[in-house]
Amino acid sequence: MKTEKSSHQSIYGLKPDCLSFSEVLAQSFAVIAPTTIPASNIGLIVALSGNGTWLSFLIGLMGLLFVSININQFASRSASPGSLYSYISKGLGSTAGVICGWSLVLAYLFTGMSVLCGFANFSGALIGHLGIHPSSITLLAIGAGISWYAAYKDIQLSAVAMLWMEAASVLLIAILCIIIWAHKGFALDMSQLTLSGTTPGSVATGLVLVMFAFSGFESATSLGDEAKKPLQTIPKSVMGSVILAGLFYVSTTYIEVLGFSGTGVSITQIEEPLGFLSQQAGVGFLGQLVGLGALFSFFACILGSINPAARIFFLMARHGLFHSSLGTAHSSNKTPHVAVTMCSLITFFVPAVMSLFNIKLFESMGYLGAICSYGFLTVYILISVAAPVYLYKIRKLQLRDIVFSILGVAFMTIPVLGSVGIPGSTLFPVPEAPYNIFPYLFLLYIFATCGWFIIKRLRSPNLVVKMRQGIEEIHTRFSNTRN
DSSP, rough: OOOOOOOOOOOSSSSSSSHHHHHHHHHHHHOOOTTTIIIIIHHHHHHGGGGGHHHEEEEEEEHHHHHHHHHHHHHHOOTTTHHHHHHHHHHHHHHHHHHHHHHHHEEEEEEEEHHHHHHHHHHHHHHTTTTTTOOOHHHHHHHHHHHHHHHHHHHHHHHHHHHHHHHHHHHHHHHHHHHHHHHTTTTTHHHHHTTTTOOOOHHHHHHHHHHHHHHTGGGGGGGGBBSSHHHHHHHHHHHHHHHHHHHHHHHHHHHHHHHHHHSSSGGGGOOOOOHHHHTEEEOOHHHHHHHHHHHHHHHHHHHHHHHHHEEEEEHHHHHTOOOOOGGOOOTTOOHHHHHHHHHHHHHHHHHHHHTTTTOOHHHHHHHHHHHHHHHHHHHHHOOOOOHHHHHHHTOOHHHHHHHHHHHHHHHHHHHHHHHHHTTTOSSSSOOTTTTTTTHHHHHHHHHHHHHHHHHHHHOOHHHHHHHHHHHHHHHHHTTTTOO
């Protein structure tokens, strides 16, 4: 009986065996950035789901638990910087792997962009209280620049920073929410519990942004070369981040919606809901601390999005899909520095252009967050299909694995249906503009990238062979180190 070795060497030039379980968990938790939802973005989801917002989060939690089980079929057997790109390539082949890779790249980068807008919006409001009013582009550049430096310099520095920033923010929000609920006499909100005014369509539509709220829980899988005991720490981080974030979202959403009842103010119109509720509860100073914590959480999420996006570019480049420079690691920092720099520039460029066109940061945050959700949904569906196929190939398939696959796909279909809508349906209405065109923009992106891959494969017949060899090399590394 063999067990996983306590250390391993990176074949890619990255810093091996340096991240503990808590630091790996911090990567997934930082991209989820649970602090940012109750502190800033919750109004966007309540506008869609109303009193059923907590149910949207609960359904999201249940669905992503099944998805995490499917992910862990791979994560418990192999690890690499390629995240789900390498897993899906192994299960469904090179074309599905490329679709996954491009979907993940879009998902992580647009998550970073969305949260960078949140960082600029939130920091602008905080600094504005001091009478200082920097431009949006300046704040966007500061957030992207600091994140680039941390990701460029050291993955361990990144992980430790994300761990402490997110932990402190979550603790502060938990304390404040208990105070807010106590201020309401620990009342039960029957309008929420009975789903007053809620339709299946509104819950499903809200699930699109709920996917954004959970998105990135799987990003720990990109740390396969840098985690200690990756076949143990990564699966635990994937599952643990979903459960912790889900429980946090359901409870804070319920309390915040309850807190706004009877105030005459709509939570959908407030950009700092916890700041408002802290004033109502007489603990305004705590709301200011939460605002500061949320600012750090935004930053941690930007950093947490750049890290996995860069590593996917890094591995895909080493498989011949991008220019070879993206597949190089820094000789001393042992980070994918070229890919990190490119991802940081893209993360800054798109929100900066939107700002130049006078699109408000708060609106940009919602638009970019909705678009990134389609990338994650595509990947979560693909990994749920790939898991039983992979298990069948290695002769480990059981009936329960098929059930988990079906449930994972079924739960992810709900937000897909909610995002597209059914013309003329009152249960699943077509979303309002511009959200109604986002799914089709994403499909156009997928068709374009698939077309690019087909052309590249025709020009380089050995490309698919090189990809398969790279994926096989990853899985062979761990085949003799697992129980």
